[in-house]
Amino acid sequence: xxxxxxxxxxxxxxxxxxxxxxxxxxxxxxxxxxxxxxxxxxxxxxxxxxxxxxxxxxxxxxxxxxxxxxxxxxxxxxxxxxxxxxxxxxxxxxxxxxxxxxxxxxxxxxxxxxxxxxxxxxxxxxxxxxxxxxxxxxxxxxxxxxxxxxxxxxxxxxxxxxxxxxxxxxxxxxxxxxxxxxxxxxxxxxxxxxxxxxxxxxxxxxxxxxxxxxxxxxxxxxxxxxxxxxxxxxxxxxxxxxxxxxxxxxxxxxxxxxxxxxxxxxxxxxxxx
Amino acid sequence: xxxxxxxxxxxxxxxxxxxxxxxxxxxxxxxxxxxxxxxxxxxxxxxxxxxxxxxxxxxxxxxxxxxxxxxxxxxxxxxxxxxxxxxxxxxxxxxxxxxxxxxxxxxxxxxxxxxxxxxxxxxxxxxxxxxxxxxxxxxxxxxxxxxxxxxxxxxxxxxxxxxxxxxxxxxxxxxxxxxxxxxxxxxxxxxxxxxxxxxxxxxxxxxxxxxxxxx
Numbered sequence: 001x002x003x004x005x006x007x008x009x010x011x012x013x014x015x016x017x018x019x020x021x022x023x024x025x026x027x028x029x030x031x032x033x034x035x036x037x038x039x040x041x042x043x044x045x046x047x048x049x050x051x052x053x054x055x056x057x058x059x060x061x062x063x064x065x066x067x068x069x070x071x072x073x074x075x076x077x078x079x080x081x082x083x084x085x086x087x088x089x090x091x092x093x094x095x096x097x098x099x100x101x102x103x104x105x106x107x108x109x110x111x112x113x114x115x116x117x118x119x120x121x122x123x124x125x126x127x128x129x130x131x132x133x134x135x136x137x138x139x140x141x142x143x144x145x146x147x148x149x150x151x152x153x154x155x156x157x158x159x160x161x162x163x164x165x166x167x168x169x170x171x172x173x174x175x176x177x178x179x180x181x182x183x184x185x186x187x188x189x190x191x192x193x194x195x196x197x198x199x200x201x202x203x204x205x206x207x208x209x210x211x212x213x214x215x216x217x218x219x220x221x222x223x224x225x226x227x228x229x230x231x232x233x234x235x236x237x238x239x240x241x242x243x244x245x246x247x248x249x250x251x252x253x254x255x256x257x258x259x260x261x262x263x264x265x266x267x268x269x270x271x272x273x
Numbered sequence: 274x275x276x277x278x279x280x281x282x283x284x285x286x287x288x289x290x291x292x293x294x295x296x297x298x299x300x301x302x303x304x305x306x307x308x309x310x311x312x313x314x315x316x317x318x319x320x321x322x323x324x325x326x327x328x329x330x331x332x333x334x335x336x337x338x339x340x341x342x343x344x345x346x347x348x349x350x351x352x353x354x355x356x357x358x359x360x361x362x363x364x365x366x367x368x369x370x371x372x373x374x375x376x377x378x379x380x381x382x383x384x385x386x387x388x389x390x391x392x393x394x395x396x397x398x399x400x401x402x403x404x405x406x407x408x409x410x411x412x413x414x415x416x417x418x419x420x421x422x423x424x425x426x427x428x429x430x431x432x433x434x435x436x437x438x439x440x441x442x443x444x445x446x447x448x449x450x451x452x453x454x455x456x457x458x459x460x461x462x463x464x465x466x467x468x469x470x471x472x473x474x475x476x477x478x479x480x481x482x483x484x485x486x487x488x
Contacts, residue, residue, distance in 0.1 A: 021287070021292075025299075032275045043322070044323045061486055197436065197440060
């Protein structure tokens with residue numbers, strides 16, 4: 001309880017007065033009501049909290065966290081279609097998370113890492129002076145049991161019209177939940193084709209953070225991949241102001257591929273502190 | 274509500290019985306607090322009431338009631354270049370051993386069940402040699418031989434292209450691990466280990482970070 005301060009306790013060897021005696025008992029009542037002083041004097045530590053017995057997911061800061069590994073391997077060939085409909089994106093990791101409550105104003109952090117190896121040759125769509133060919137690996141979520149996966153907020157599937165009528169891709173402000181893998185290191189612009197070194201086997205990494213604007217229930221997460229894409233400055237977008245963007249290209253699928261190997265995903269749902 | 278003392282003295286006569294009754298009234302209140310004895314009109318728990326965190330500057334780790342958080346980095350003004358190489362990690366019969374990467378681990382106390390999230394990035398240069406090998410980075414969970422996840426973070430040795438190592442011999446690895454720890458473990462260590470069949474893989478700069486949640 002709050003501290004009882006005896007400001008004038010009866011003293012040895014002196015005559016005890018009723019005033020002093022009453023004051024001692026009255027001061028005991030100064031400790032009421034119990035409030036923050038009681039706690040501050042003791043300090044709040046682990047025993048004062050209702051914590052989980054096996055994890056750190058008690059819901060005070062961290063609500064829920066989990067991870068999933070897929071040891072399989074998937075080949076993603078390049079898109080060969082010049083116009084819509086394009087070759088579909090390839091799923092490289094599907095994770096049935098179970099029911100995950102993600103309520104308004106909570107924050108979700110999703111991370112992923114994956115092995116990958118590109119295969120290609122110095123041929124179209126490489127061009128002299130170009131240095132921007134890439135593969136996109138992005139995050140999608142499933143918000144109903146057995147329902148469709150859709151890209152997470154602020155992320156595109158790279159199939160949005162950028163410039164009417166036939167340039168599709170994604171504006172860069174729609175690539176928040178995305179990892180971009182460069183297809184080749186262009187070390188000389190060259191002519192008619194550049195000199196290119198293709199990356200060796202490596203790992204990719206990405207993350208996506210989001211503060212819930214409403215209550216969500218997540219049933220699954222997955223990673224999708226497609227390419228090749230290249231960036232450009234979109235001075236006349238179909239919507240909004242001019243912006244940097246990525247364009248889905250037409251490429252020979254037998255020549256340009258990326259193999260996604262073992263992958264691991266993790267999420268954390270947290271209170272915004 | 275406060276204590277109802279049965280006796281308030283108005284004269285100089287002091288009886289033991291009166292004193293005892295007042296002391297009994299205090300005991301009874303202490304043993305039977307009610308809602309009206311508590312401040313319920315408004316919230317009064319705030320961060321100031323929580324045990325203060327402790328920061329250890331040598332390890333750059335803060336230990337709080339909520340968890341332990343910290344990180345290490347290497348590069349720029351604090352540059353401790355380290356190496357992975359088959360000359361270090363090769364064991365008998367061509368097998369490779371997992372070796373720790375110096376300055377890329379965090380040791381901390383786990384005081385109760387928790388959830389840990391560890392991340393790192395590292396920039397490597399692996400120049401071409403006769404071996405054309407590779408270096409593989411793993412996270413280690415309190416043991417060099419216990420890897421966190423099965424994703425292998427590979428740094429292939431530079432191909433024999435004749436190009437500068439900056440062009441095709443420089444790689445970046447990024448990784449993470451999420452784990453629940455169900456018990457108290459003092460001196461828990463999480464960090465990076467490697468196996469290597471490369472002639473040399475020079476680790477240029479890196480950072481590791483730890484988030485450990487109790488609640």
